[in-house]
Amino acid sequence: MIIIPAVDIRNGKCVRLLQGRKDAETVFSDDPSEMALRWVNQGAELIHVIDLDGAFEKHPVNTDAIKRILSRVSVPIQVGGGIRDETTVRMYVEMGVERVIIGTEAIRNPKFVQDICQAFPGKVVVGIDARNGYVAIEGWTETTGIKAIDLARKFEAFGVAAINFTDIYRDGMQTGPNIEETGRLAHCVSIPVVASGGVSTIEDIKNLLPLENKGVCGIITGKALYDGTLDLKEAILTAKKDNLL
Numbered sequence: 001m002i003i004i005p006a007v008d009i010r011n012g013k014c015v016r017l018l019q020g021r022k023d024a025e026t027v028f029s030d031d032p033s034e035m036a037l038r039w040v041n042q043g044a045e046l047i048h049v050i051d052l053d054g055a056f057e058k059h060p061v062n063t064d065a066i067k068r069i070l071s072r073v074s075v076p077i078q079v080g081g082g083i084r085d086e087t088t089v090r091m092y093v094e095m096g097v098e099r100v101i102i103g104t105e106a107i108r109n110p111k112f113v114q115d116i117c118q119a120f121p122g123k124v125v126v127g128i129d130a131r132n133g134y135v136a137i138e139g140w141t142e143t144t145g146i147k148a149i150d151l152a153r154k155f156e157a158f159g160v161a162a163i164n165f166t167d168i169y170r171d172g173m174q175t176g177p178n179i180e181e182t183g184r185l186a187h188c189v190s191i192p193v194v195a196s197g198g199v200s201t202i203e204d205i206k207n208l209l210p211l212e213n214k215g216v217c218g219i220i221t222g223k224a225l226y227d228g229t230l231d232l233k234e235a236i237l238t239a240k241k242d243n244l245l
Contacts, residue, residue, distance in 0.1 A: 001212045002046060003205070003235045004194065005039035006222030007032050007069065009062040010052040016223045017052065028226045033068040039225070040073045042232040046098075047077040048164075048220050054082025055103070060091070070096045080127055080164075089116050093123055099161060103127040104137040107144060110154050117159040125194075126155055129166045133181065136168055148181070152189045162217065163189065166196040176204050177219075179211070186215040196220035205235045 008015055014029040029035045036047050049069060053061035059082045066079060079092055080101030092100050099122075106113050106126045117124045129136045130148040137144060152163055165185050167178035177198040186193040192215055195208055199221040208219055219239075224230035 001209060001216065001239045002218045003044070003232065003239055004046050004048045004218050004220045005036075005044050005225055005232060006048045006050065006196075006220050007036050007039075008050045008052050008222065009065050012062060012065050015052070016226060026223075026226075031068075032062075032065050033072045035226075036069045036077070037072050039232060040075050043236045044232065045075055046218070047073060047075060048222075049077050049079045050101075051079065051081030055080070056082075058082055058084060058104075060088055063091075063095075066092075066097070067095060078125060080125075085112075086116055086119065089120060089123075093120055099123050099125045101125045101127045101164060103129065106155070107135055107137050107146065107151060110158075113155060113160065114158045121159060122161050124158075124160055125162045125164055126152075126160050126191075127164045127166070128152060128185075129168055130181070131168045149185055149188050152185055152191065155191060156189060160191050162192045162194055164194045164196055164220065166220075167198060176200065177208055179207055182208070182216060183211050183214050186211060190215070192217040194218040194220055200224040200229050202230060202234055202238060205230070205238055209239065 009032050013027050014032040014035045015027050051062045076098030078099040078101055079097045083100050083102055084105045089100050102113055128148050131143050133147055135144045135146045135148055135151050165182055177195055182195045195216050225232055
């Protein structure tokens with residue numbers, strides 16, 4: 001299982017939002033690439049980058065900041081936020097982005113996911129963000145009547161590389177991940193699942209590691225790293241030790 005640091009970009013800066021709320025923003029750096037490089041230097045094997053403005057505006061906004069990250073780090077990055085068409089996917093892939101994350105558009109148009117999985121094999125991740133078990137879209141501003149597990153099952157045959165599963169109520173709150181829901185989702189689908197939301201301490205990492213047997217392949221963490229309640233090097237070492245047992 002790998003530990004994946006998050007770099008969220010808004011107005012060209014590295015920020016974190018509590019539960020996706022625009023009015024609950026903390027700025028951690030004026031240079032997102034500097035933060036990405038910091039995590040790589042501490043052992044990160046993959047960086048999770050979200051264009052928050054893109055998620056709200058429904059099209060890429062912070063591409064310059066993403067290009068700068070690509071120019072400075074030596075590990076793959078995955079990018080989400082405002083990816084709604086094949087042109088955008090192609091742009092990111094040609095820029096050097098390893099994987100693109102499709103969120104809202106995956107719910108609105110599953111055929112789009114199927115098409116881009118065929119056009120860009122191994123490059124597509126579906127982001128499923130849930131509130132009380134139901135999928136949220138449009139930068140978490142709208143909750144649907146679709147259950148997260150039901151949605152995930154739709155993508156089984158498409159060739160999706162992974163599902164990023166976020167419990168919105170846990171995100172940025174450092175209250176611990178939703179172990180039960182994450183495990184249930186991973187158990188119900190054959191697609192690898194990446195856990196996100198609520199990770200705040202090394203104990204949270206340890207609690208998620210047993211889910212690897214159910215298909216959880218990674219853990220995304222953001223605010224805890226920036227606030228210092230979780231040490232990235234320790235988290236990576238803990239995950240690697242678990243793999244050796």
